Amino acid sequence: MKKADKIYEKGKKDKAKKHYEKAIEYLLKANKELVLNENILHYLAHSHERIELNEEAEIYYNLALEVNPDNNLINHSLGIFYVQTSKLEKANKTLNTMKNCNCEEFQSLKNYIEKNT
Numbered sequence: 782m783k784k785a786d787k788i789y790e791k792g793k794k795d796k797a798k799k800h801y802e803k804a805i806e807y808l809l810k811a812n813k814e815l816v817l818n819e820n821i822l823h824y825l826a827h828s829h830e831r832i833e834l835n836e837e838a839e840i841y842y843n844l845a846l847e848v849n850p851d852n853n854l855i856n857h858s859l860g861i862f863y864v865q866t867s868k869l870e871k872a873n874k875t876l877n878t879m880k881n882c883n884c885e886e887f888q889s890l891k892n893y894i895e896k897n898t
Contacts, residue, residue, distance in 0.1 A: 782824060789831055801828045819848040823855050826862075835866055853879060857886035864897050
């Protein structure tokens with residue numbers, strides 16, 4: 782998936798899409814073996830988001846948070862996703878769930894919301 786991210790960040794989305802699709806296949810197999818692993822679910826969400834399968838991405842982000850609602854990295858990723866998909870109310874709700882974490886992810890998401898709204 783790191784390779785796909787590097788390709789994606791260079792603006793080569795079509796080429797990256799093939800790598801994300803392979804990553805999704807691998808992650809789905811891993812998810813069958815390690816059912817409800819928050820990291821696998823997070824990677825599935827990220828991969829789906831990058832290939833613009835936003836409904837699936839949102840499902841996987843929320844599944845990951847069902848496993849561990851206090852995972853600040855996943856909450857941060859979900860909040861960014863919500864801003865990028867124009868779901869600002871959900872982004873702010875996600876930020877609110879992190880308000881007591883005193884963590885870098887909270888401040889980063891807060892700044893991202895302010896900058897992009």
